[in-house]
Amino acid sequence: MQNRRDFLKTAGIAAAGSSVFGIAGCAGMGKGSGGHVVVVGGGYGGATVAKYLRMWSEGQIRVTLIERNTAFVSCPVSNLVIGGLKTMADITMSYDNLKSRWGVTVITDEVRALDTAKRTLTTTNNGTITYDHVVLSPGIDFMTDSVGGLSGNEALVPHAWKAGPQTVILRTQLESMKDGGIFAIHIPKAPYRCPPGPYERACLVANYLRQAKPKSKVLVLDANGEIQSKKALFTKAFESYKGLIEYRPNNELRSVDAKTRTAELDFDKVKADVLNVIPPMRAGDIAARSGLPLINDRWVDVDWITYEAKGVPGVHVIGDALFPAPTMPKSGHMANQQGKVVAAAIINLLAGEAPNASPVVMNTCYSFVDGKNAMHVASVHQYDAIKKQPMPVAAAGGVSPAANEIEGKFAHAWAQNIWADMLA
Numbered sequence: 001m002q003n004r005r006d007f008l009k010t011a012g013i014a015a016a017g018s019s020v021f022g023i024a025g026c027a028g029m030g031k032g033s034g035g036h037v038v039v040v041g042g043g044y045g046g047a048t049v050a051k052y053l054r055m056w057s058e059g060q061i062r063v064t065l066i067e068r069n070t071a072f073v074s075c076p077v078s079n080l081v082i083g084g085l086k087t088m089a090d091i092t093m094s095y096d097n098l099k100s101r102w103g104v105t106v107i108t109d110e111v112r113a114l115d116t117a118k119r120t121l122t123t124t125n126n127g128t129i130t131y132d133h134v135v136l137s138p139g140i141d142f143m144t145d146s147v148g149g150l151s152g153n154e155a156l157v158p159h160a161w162k163a164g165p166q167t168v169i170l171r172t173q174l175e176s177m178k179d180g181g182i183f184a185i186h187i188p189k190a191p192y193r194c195p196p197g198p199y200e201r202a203c204l205v206a207n208y209l210r211q212a213k214p215k216s217k218v219l220v221l222d223a224n225g226e227i228q229s230k231k232a233l234f235t236k237a238f239e240s241y242k243g244l245i246e247y248r249p250n251n252e253l254r255s256v257d258a259k260t261r262t263a264e265l266d267f268d269k270v271k272a273d274v275l276n277v278i279p280p281m282r283a284g285d286i287a288a289r290s291g292l293p294l295i296n297d298r299w300v301d302v303d304w305i306t307y308e309a310k311g312v313p314g315v316h317v318i319g320d321a322l323f324p325a326p327t328m329p330k331s332g333h334m335a336n337q338q339g340k341v342v343a344a345a346i347i348n349l350l351a352g353e354a355p356n357a358s359p360v361v362m363n364t365c366y367s368f369v370d371g372k373n374a375m376h377v378a379s380v381h382q383y384d385a386i387k388k389q390p391m392p393v394a395a396a397g398g399v400s401p402a403a404n405e406i407e408g409k410f411a412h413a414w415a416q417n418i419w420a421d422m423l424a
């Protein structure tokens, strides 16, 4: 990775010194003299961009992070909590280092509106906040209304697709399920957050049931025509749970009866003991409802050099909320990478310099198939000046030959490393 000195040189900061931040509205030198960036959402993308803006600008850019939750809770590894192999404490971390070590102003609040003309944000408890640049990394919100009977019933039919209280609800339901019960998980049509995530969950639930309630069954009801990630590897993993996991493709959910935990699908009706519905999703509300350009009315359309919403200068969108480039997954790793590209771009823009014209991002997603064995998929995406979007780099990345124990260890290390990269 490029070190800080190289980076600042590229960004024009080390060479020009702090005078490059002599932009309109700046009130002298020291902390924050290089402009004010507000980051909305302290998840994988937002925490990263906040920390790297402070680190790479050597504290010259003032950064405010607004996050509605008091602590960070990781979706990656949350399937292990549902499978009884990790606890909520293992995936919950504080924002203290961002404050004390990096000087980020962290505000626990909800951003309710964005005025792109005035460059202001309205919050619930902290009034109106002005910015020079804003980075939205709000993740996803669910289109719950598109599944009949689901709205308002998420406690009975949890998604657990945002880690937190829903993760606990799903784990508790699984623990209370009788031996011989049916755990059904429904996967929405792609694109959705974390393509391999639902299949990993099916494996980890089966792993738990095999030991604790072996007469039970996991039904994987997939709206898609086939497994969406690591297909050959998950097919093999499902075979290793023969009799326990049943995979049913082309099964789109129409409605649920939450009380009886019955799912009405296109061609089927399933009564489950635990019904885990991952609803169709779109960009988080603040990104989807602020008049930014959307594709399919769901995902924000961005300029892939600066990640600014197209035609809306100063409003950058990263992570799951944006419309993905070809083969680009909605993943924590990708959001973290995009956070760094955007931190660099904003530093350049505030310095009056052109951002890097050819950013590269990469992704690795590990999936556990049981308590020990994991497998990965990796890819590299480089900006293509003709197509004006990142394209997968041929022959870079790939998938594991098979799930194995050493990758199980790598998967745990990946989580520790990325959490440290964002939050330590």
Ligand SMILES: Cc1cc2nc3c(=O)[nH]c(=O)nc-3n(C[C@H](O)[C@H](O)[C@H](O)COP(=O)(O)OP(=O)(O)OC[C@H]3O[C@@H](n4cnc5c(N)ncnc54)[C@H](O)[C@@H]3O)c2cc1C
Pocket (backbone or CB within 6 Å): 040, 041, 042, 043, 044, 045, 046, 066, 067, 068, 069, 074, 075, 076, 077, 078, 079, 109, 110, 111, 112, 137, 138, 139, 140, 160, 161, 162, 163, 193, 194, 197, 284, 285, 286, 318, 319, 320, 321, 330, 331, 332, 333, 334, 335, 364, 365, 366, 367
């Ligand atoms: C079960 C599961 C397993 C996964 N496993 C992996 C994995 O192994 N590897 C991997 O790379 N990815 C994995 N992912 C995907 C990963 O979690 C997401 O892609 C990643 O979290 C996206 O980052 P983000 O910053 O876009 O959103 P998030 O990380 O969800 O962060 C969004 C934040 O914004 C906050 N927010 C939203 N709106 C507002 C507002 N208006 N005001 C204030 N705060 C707001 C939210 O509270 C949230 O904290 C998994 C996901 C799931 C569900």
